[in-house]
Amino acid sequence: MAIDLVDGTRNALLLWRDSLEYLSTLGRRFPVGGTYFFGPYQSNFATGPELVQKVLVDHADDFHKFPMMEYLRPLIGNGLLLNEDAPWRRQRKLVAPSLQPRRVAGYATMMVDYARQTVEGWQDGAEIDLAASMMALTLRIVGKTLFDTELSGHAGAIANALEVSLAFVNQRGKSLFPVPLTWPLPGNRRYRRAVAAVDGVVRAMIAERRASGVDHGDLLSALLAARDEDGQPMDDTQLRDECMTLVLAGHETTANALMWTLSLLWRHPEVRARVEREVDGALAGRAPTLDDLPRLPYTLQVLKESLRLYPPAYVMGRMALRDLDLGEIKPRKGQFVIISPYAMHRNPAVFADPERFDPERFAPEAEKRLPRGAYLPFGGGPRICVGNHFALMEAHLILAVIAQRARLDLVAGALPVPEPTVTLRPRGTVRARVSARAPAGG
Numbered sequence: 001m002a003i004d005l006v007d008g009t010r011n012a013l014l015l016w017r018d019s020l021e022y023l024s025t026l027g028r029r030f031p032v033g034g035t036y037f038f039g040p041y042q043s044n045f046a047t048g049p050e051l052v053q054k055v056l057v058d059h060a061d062d063f064h065k066f067p068m069m070e071y072l073r074p075l076i077g078n079g080l081l082l083n084e085d086a087p088w089r090r091q092r093k094l095v096a097p098s099l100q101p102r103r104v105a106g107y108a109t110m111m112v113d114y115a116r117q118t119v120e121g122w123q124d125g126a127e128i129d130l131a132a133s134m135m136a137l138t139l140r141i142v143g144k145t146l147f148d149t150e151l152s153g154h155a156g157a158i159a160n161a162l163e164v165s166l167a168f169v170n171q172r173g174k175s176l177f178p179v180p181l182t183w184p185l186p187g188n189r190r191y192r193r194a195v196a197a198v199d200g201v202v203r204a205m206i207a208e209r210r211a212s213g214v215d216h217g218d219l220l221s222a223l224l225a226a227r228d229e230d231g232q233p234m235d236d237t238q239l240r241d242e243c244m245t246l247v248l249a250g251h252e253t254t255a256n257a258l259m260w261t262l263s264l265l266w267r268h269p270e271v272r273a274r275v276e277r278e279v280d281g282a283l284a285g286r287a288p289t290l291d292d293l294p295r296l297p298y299t300l301q302v303l304k305e306s307l308r309l310y311p312p313a314y315v316m317g318r319m320a321l322r323d324l325d326l327g328e329i330k331p332r333k334g335q336f337v338i339i340s341p342y343a344m345h346r347n348p349a350v351f352a353d354p355e356r357f358d359p360e361r362f363a364p365e366a367e368k369r370l371p372r373g374a375y376l377p378f379g380g381g382p383r384i385c386v387g388n389h390f391a392l393m394e395a396h397l398i399l400a401v402i403a404q405r406a407r408l409d410l411v412a413g414a415l416p417v418p419e420p421t422v423t424l425r426p427r428g429t430v431r432a433r434v435s436a437r438a439p440a441g442g
């Protein structure tokens with residue numbers, strides 16, 4: 001398959017047919033960056049670390065986000081993910097402190113408890129749906145972190161709304177002919193109903209919390225207490241939008257990261273055995289704590305290498321606010337710049353033999369040699385993932401719990417096929433057979 005620099009219709013069809021292959025092809029075609037046509041529009045692709053740094057960091061203020069996630073707006077409103085300019089800066093300052101390493105440390109024990117409960121629910125020899133299991137675990141964790149509640153319980157509307165909404169957004173995202181949300185179509189109506197249900201639940205939780213004034217030590221309490229430079233709190237709509245954004249951005253990404261990591265470990269038994277040895281040696285049979293994480297460096301290397309090969313946020317987009325000259329690309333006002341961590345992480349000039357799974361790439365000395373901007377699973381610049389510490393801590397702890405107590409072998413006999421939707425999901429279900437491991441010490 002070849003990208004044609006001027007045939008925009010052909011390029012749009014290629015994207016529709018296989019968007020991952022399309023992004024990889026663009027990455028190979030433009031090892032640094034370049035310009036091509038997409039439909040009737042001229043578009044830009046940035047791959048080289050220096051150029052990507054220019055877009056995400058040096059010229060961050062010259063761009064808005066690519067409006068490809070507009071279908072999410074009814075669900076997440078003006079939360080951090082879709083907000084821009086001064087309102088975004090204000091919100092980022094209000095939300096980010098609650099997700100700093102010091103603050104998220106307090107959630108570690110709960111993450112481990114929930115992970116243990118998940119593994120304890122797996123019978124030795126049973127077959128599980130690995131992707132669904134990780135999704136349920138990370139949704140439970142984000143629910144407890146945000147609202148100090150079980151999202152599967154009375155707030156089940158949130159889980160349901162997310163499922164309906166993501167299915168809708170994924171399906172619309174692939175559509176060649178965007179249909180306005182205002183049209184009275186069954187899909188549009190289902191989406192609006194799901195959003196209304198979630199609205200009711202989240203607003204009720206906010207009202208209850210405001211009325212009681214009780215500090216639950218969760219994110220909602222922290223967001224309610226946050227004040228901007230003028231001493232002003234967030235209003236209820238902004239709070240609702242931030243909560244929904246954190247639920248949405250914070251669970252499917254991490255679930256997919258875990259699913260890909262566990263699948264890769266199954267594919268590479270020698271790496272899995274080394275992770276198990278590390279976990280057994282560091283934990284001596286007890287559950288991990290936050291303080292154990294520095295003693296589990298190889299487990300983290302595995303996670304980072306998995307995020308290289310299967311970055312859940314596999315594509316990011318920006319729209320130029322003015323005409324720019326960034327060297328290899330010269331985006332004009334209104335034009336898009338596409339950055340794909342999936343394609344960048346396969347650049348052979350940076351990652352030798354890029355398709356090979358090799359956690360040694362993230363051994364401390366090797367990681368230091370990576371050029372700035374070459375490895376971006378969490379994005380970069382001012383809009384870098386606000387939940388990156390949370391996500392890495394969560395995934396590191398969950399992997400340690402699973403490696404300590406179970407071995408998972410995929411039933412299909414092959415790695416899942418990546419399905420590029422809002423995040424990089426597996427296509428279909430991922431069935432895995434469980435072999436229980438007795439937590440070992442030494």
Ligand code: HEM
Pocket residue numbers: 065080081082092245246249250251253254257311312313316317376377378379380382383384385386387388390391
């Ligand atoms: C492995 C897990 C995760 C990955 C790979 C990931 C990836 C990303 C990426 C690449 C961006 C930047 C998008 C862009 O610049 O266009 C982003 C933004 C964001 N992420 Fe994450 N994320 C993960 C987990 C989380 C978690 C756990 C949370 C919340 C608890 C979260 C909340 C957010 C928010 C709110 C933004 C928007 C930040 C802003 O624009 O100010 N993410 N994420």
